[in-house]
Amino acid sequence: MVRILFTVQEVLQRTIFLLLLGLVLSRSDGLFTDDYDRVRAFVRRDEFEYVQWVLNALATKNTQAALDAPRYLSLEDQKQAVFRYLDLVARIDGLNREVATIYADPAVKDPETASREKRTELEAAQAEEARLGPLAESILQAQVSTVLASLGLTTGGQPLPPVLYRVTPLPYALIVSPRERIEQEANISLVPGLSLKERIAIEEKVARSLNKSTLVVGIGGVGVYPTMVQSTSDLNWLTEVVAHEWTHNYLTLRPLGMLYDASPEMRTINETTASIAGKEIGRAVVARFYPEKLPPEEVPAPASPGPEKPATPPSFDFRKEMRITRLQAEALLAEGKIEEAEAYMEARRKVFWEHGYLIRKLNQAYFAFYGAYNDTPGGGAAGEDPVGPAVQALRQKSASLAEFLNTIARVTSFEQLQQMVK
Known part of the structure; x- marks a missing residue:
């Protein structure tokens, strides 16, 4: 009987894996615009190969499940x-x-x-x-x-998809934005292990050749299946990221996740939803199984990688100052003052650096990437973007996390989300 149950679970995992892989690959195909392909032409040698990694990880997970x-x-x-x-x-x-x-x-x-x-x-x-x-x-x-x-997020007691993650060296992400506005045009995964010198060379090559704003960033996880998670000794951060990436898997099987790349707004809805769910689920895991490690609720661990903070933050409101920076940069860009906006962002980067926030580059690509993680009131890198607050409002309106996820998973446009929170 045990073997029969295991076989059913194994078949379920493989079926979901194939479905998720197909959805992820088909979703990525939708990104291959002329601009995207032009960027990829510069980094093909350093581009990360997901398919082989996923196949190897799935084999490892099958062995673990058998044991x-x-x-x-x-x-x-x-x-x-x-x-x-x-x-x-x-x-x-x-x-x-x-x-x-x-x-x-x-x-x-x-x-x-x-x-x-x-x-x-x-x-x-x-x-x-x-x-x-x-x-x-x-x-x-x-x-x-x-x-x-x-939390009511399973079918017959089994999460769909099953929770599978693998700690692994993570790829970097090359973020590309137009210089004249803040918008993510490309997010291309690069092989792990690139030196800082190599990352800067890639940024400069793409920026110079295509007249774009570029930034290579580190990430905390990737929502392939099994999900990729960065090595860490921080239990709270680990459980949060595992839950964050599982939420992406959950959404990928539903309309919201399938439309991840349909627009910048849909990307922000997806990332903000995963951030909210990741924090709540991760905290619940620690509270139930490791209560002695539970941090105060007012200082949750971040679900997405960001600039390092000093051990004892000074009297400097990072989110407030970052929001001010984005709003002023967007105002300058709206007036067509691209060079002035870039000079302003660099000057502000130095201010953040002086207050202990180690930001290597602050530009349009920075805001295009970090602005999508808009799960906390105040805006931060998102500025006055209305998408994150709408997702937050739906969570506040929902009686439970399960109700929130089941509702937002059906969203196919920002306009639909706005109607839900009226």
């Missing part, structure tokens, strides 16, 4: 396994920093010899991570699924 290791562990043992994994990730991050410091120290004449002990420790820790990581993923997948069931 079903979490079923043989108590809830306390599951918790401790996740904690050991997160501690291991933190140790690996620390060892990587120590090795990098040794190689960068001009006083160290033979960095290879000086770092040998640390590199040996690092290799051992990475081997342990490779062993423990799949178990931690399986446990967190099951815990997120349990919370989804408690």
